[in-house]
Amino acid sequence: MRVLxxxxxxxxxxxxxxxxxxxxxxxxxxxxQLVNAGIMLGGEGLQPSxxxxxxxxxxxxxxxxxxxxxxxxxxxxxxxxxxxxxLEEAVxxxxxxxxxxxxxxxxxxxxxxxxxxxxxxxxxxxxxxxDGSPAPREDG
Amino acid sequence: xxxxxxxxxxxxxxxxxPRLIATLARQIGxxxxxxxxxxxxxxxxxxxxxxxxxxxxxxxxxxATARHKxxxxxxxxxxxxxxxxxxxxxxxxxxPDVADDLPDPISDDVLTLIFIACHPILPREARVALxxxxxxxxxxxxxxxxxLVPSATLGQRISRAKRTLSEAQVPFEPPGADTxxxxxxxxxxxxxxxxxxxxxxxSGDGWVRRDLAQEAMRLGRVLAGLLPTExxxxxxxxxxxLHASRFATRAEPDGTPVLLDSQERSRWDRILIAHGLxxxxxxAKLGRPLGPYAIQAAIAAHHSRARTFxxxxxxxxxxxxxxxxxxxxxxIVDLNRxxxxxxxxxxxxxxxxxxxxxDDKRLARYxxxxxxxxxxxxxxxxxxxxxxxxxxxxxxAPTRHERQLLRRRMADxxxxxxxxxxx
Numbered sequence: 001m002r003v004l005x006x007x008x009x010x011x012x013x014x015x016x017x018x019x020x021x022x023x024x025x026x027x028x029x030x031x032x033q034l035v036n037a038g039i040m041l042g043g044e045g046l047q048p049s050x051x052x053x054x055x056x057x058x059x060x061x062x063x064x065x066x067x068x069x070x071x072x073x074x075x076x077x078x079x080x081x082x083x084x085x086x087l088e089e090a091v092x093x094x095x096x097x098x099x100x101x102x103x104x105x106x107x108x109x110x111x112x113x114x115x116x117x118x119x120x121x122x123x124x125x126x127x128x129x130x131d132g133s134p135a136p137r138e139d140g
Numbered sequence: 141x142x143x144x145x146x147x148x149x150x151x152x153x154x155x156x157x158p159r160l161i162a163t164l165a166r167q168i169g170x171x172x173x174x175x176x177x178x179x180x181x182x183x184x185x186x187x188x189x190x191x192x193x194x195x196x197x198x199x200x201x202x203x204a205t206a207r208h209k210x211x212x213x214x215x216x217x218x219x220x221x222x223x224x225x226x227x228x229x230x231x232x233x234x235x236p237d238v239a240d241d242l243p244d245p246i247s248d249d250v251l252t253l254i255f256i257a258c259h260p261i262l263p264r265e266a267r268v269a270l271x272x273x274x275x276x277x278x279x280x281x282x283x284x285x286x287x288l289v290p291s292a293t294l295g296q297r298i299s300r301a302k303r304t305l306s307e308a309q310v311p312f313e314p315p316g317a318d319t320x321x322x323x324x325x326x327x328x329x330x331x332x333x334x335x336x337x338x339x340x341x342x343s344g345d346g347w348v349r350r351d352l353a354q355e356a357m358r359l360g361r362v363l364a365g366l367l368p369t370e371x372x373x374x375x376x377x378x379x380x381x382l383h384a385s386r387f388a389t390r391a392e393p394d395g396t397p398v399l400l401d402s403q404e405r406s407r408w409d410r411i412l413i414a415h416g417l418x419x420x421x422x423x424a425k426l427g428r429p430l431g432p433y434a435i436q437a438a439i440a441a442h443h444s445r446a447r448t449f450x451x452x453x454x455x456x457x458x459x460x461x462x463x464x465x466x467x468x469x470x471x472i473v474d475l476n477r478x479x480x481x482x483x484x485x486x487x488x489x490x491x492x493x494x495x496x497x498x499d500d501k502r503l504a505r506y507x508x509x510x511x512x513x514x515x516x517x518x519x520x521x522x523x524x525x526x527x528x529x530x531x532x533x534x535x536x537a538p539t540r541h542e543r544q545l546l547r548r549r550m551a552d553x554x555x556x557x558x559x560x561x562x563x
Contacts, residue, residue, distance in 0.1 A: 002411075037155065038361035041415050081411060083354065088143050089151035 001113050002041070003082050003090045007097075008074045008108040014048050015068075019100075026098035034080065034093065043080030074108065087113065145190045153182050154277030156199045161274055162249035164206055165312045171256055172302030175274060177213075181206040250275070251366040252314045258327040261308055266301035267330045268337075273298055275362070276355050286352050287337065324367065328376050328433065331359050335380045339387075353384055364419065374423035375434025381416030382440035385409040396541050401449040413444045432468040435460055454484035471500045479512055487519035507536035511546060518553050526553050 019027075034040040046052075049067035056063050069075060084090045094109040157178060164174035181202045195201040257270040269287075272278045278286075284294035315323040338353030360377035367373045389403040420441055423434045430438065439460045446452040461477035474497045482490035494513050503509045510533030517526035530550035537543040 032365075036362065036365035038358035038365075040361070041411050083358065084151075085154060085351075085354075086147055086151050088148040089155065091143055092148065092151050092155060 001084060001086065001116065003084060004112045004114065005080045005082055005090065005094060006076045006110045007078045008076055008110055010073055010106055014070070014075060023098070023100050030096065030098055034082070039082045039084050039093065041081040041083055043078065045078040046076060049075050087111065148194065149185055149189055152198045156202055157277040158250045158253060158275050160202050160206060162253040163203065165253060166249050168210065169312055170306055171253065171312065172306050175302065177206040177209045180209045248314065252312060254327055255315055255323055256305065256310060256312065258330045259305065259310060260326055261310065262301050262304060264333065266297055268333055269294060269297050270301050271330050272334065272355065275359060286349055324370055324372065327363065328372055331356050331363065332376060339383060356380060357384060369426065371423040371426045371428050372431040372433050374419045375431055375437050378416045378420035378423065378437035379433050379440060381412045381419065382437060382444050385412040385416065385444065397545060400443060405447065417441055417444065432464060435464045435467065452483065454480050458484045471497050471503050475503065475509060475512060482516055482519065487516045490516045491520065505536055507533045507542065514553070523553050523556065
C-alpha cells in the first residue's frame, strides 16, 4: 500500500530556528534507512508557510490568504511517499523518525493511505471504470 | 483506532527478519539454522508481545531471544559440528544498543544472505521461495498462496533448499570478484521472476499476486542500496517500476488486454514513473555499457515519456532494440524490433525484418508473431493475408481474452477491407 506521510507541527513553532547540523545528519541517516528498506518512493521538505499562500473558497467568493499561517495547529513541513505492506509497517517506520523537542514540543507524523485501485473496485465498477487488475490468463 | 498487535508484530518481523537472519547466519555459519532460530524468536514475540507490550527495541529483543534459543539448542544437542559454532555465539556477549533497531545503512550480512538465497546450487523455484522467506519476510503460507502451490509443498521446498545449502557447506560469505557478475545476475533473475509472477498474474488471486510485484520492486530497491555500483541493479528496478506504472491501464474490467496504443496514459502511475526514470538515470550515470535490463528499461522509458502513442520516439526505440539484440539476442527481441520499425520506418521495412525471423522454430507457436505480421500486412493493404495471420494467431493465443482480441482484430481488418473496396 502506498502512504503519504506528512510531518506536521504547530504554526507557532514554525520559525523556531534553523535545524542544527546534528538534526540534519539524523534525518539524513533516517532517510537513508527508508531508502535502503526499499519503501521510499519520494518526499520533499517544504518551506515555511510565510512563503506560501492559501486559496480559500467560501459561499461568498474566493479569496487568497498570504502566509504565514501562525494560528494553524497543524502545518505541513514536509512529506514522504512510502510503499509499505501495511499501515502497521508505516507506523513502525514513522516511530523511528528522529525527534527533537527544540523545534516544538508537538510534532506529528500523519500517515494517510492513498486510494488504490482495489478501493475503487467496490465503488466504481458499476460506472464501468477500469478496476486496474492485471489481465488474468486462464485456459478455457 | 489502535493498531492491530498481530499485524504490528508481522510488520516488525518483515522489517527485522533479513538483518536478524543474516547476522545469525554469519555467526553460526548455517542459513537454515539461523532461519529456524529467527522464526522461533518470532513465535516467541507472537506469544509474548500481545500481553506484555511491544518492547522499545523490537530488533534487539528478537536478536537476544534468537541467541537464547541458540544456546538452548546447543545444550540440547549432545555433540556435533553445530555445537562448536553455537558455543562461539555464546562466547560473544550481546549488548544491544540503539543502532540495533535500525538497519545499517549498508548491511553486508544482508547482501550475503541474498546471494546465498539465490545460490546457483539451488533450483530456481527454491531460490525464489527462499528469497521471499529470508529477505521478504513472507510466511510459507503467503508464498504458497502467491504461487498457487500447497503450503506443505512449499514448506518442503524451503526445507530442502536449506538442507542443500547446509550439506554443501556453502560458506556465509559474499561471492569473490571472479564470480560476482554471475552471482549478481542470479539474484536479479530471481527478483525478475518474482516480479513477472506478480505482473503476469497467470492465474489465481490477482491481488495476492500483485503483492509479489510490489515485493519484487521493494527487493530491487533494497539491492540498489546494497549494490550501488551495479548498473543492472538499477536497470532492473527501473524496468519493473516503469512496467508496473501501467498496471492500472493494461486491462479492461472484464480482463480484456488493453494494448499500449490504447492505454489511458493519464492514469499511468506518475510516482512510479518518476522513480523508475531516476533509477534508469542512476544506471546510465555509472558510465558502463548498459546491460539487458537497463536497455529494456530505456525502451520502457521512451513509452513513459511519450504523451501519446504517436509521439513515441520510435527511431530511439529501434536503436535500443538493436543494442538489446547485441547483448541479449533472441527472436522475441527481433520481433519487438519489427514492431518499432513499423512505426519508425513504415511497413515495408517492418515486413523485411519480420520475414527474416518468420521461420525461426522458437517462434513457431508464438501467437504474437502472427499478430505483429498481420498489423504490418494491414498497413500494406494486404488484408486477406492479415486475416489469415490473425486467425492462426488466435488459435495459438494462450488466453481466452487474447483469442477474443485477435478475432476482433481479424473482423475489423476484414471490415476495413470492405470499406476500402467501396472507395
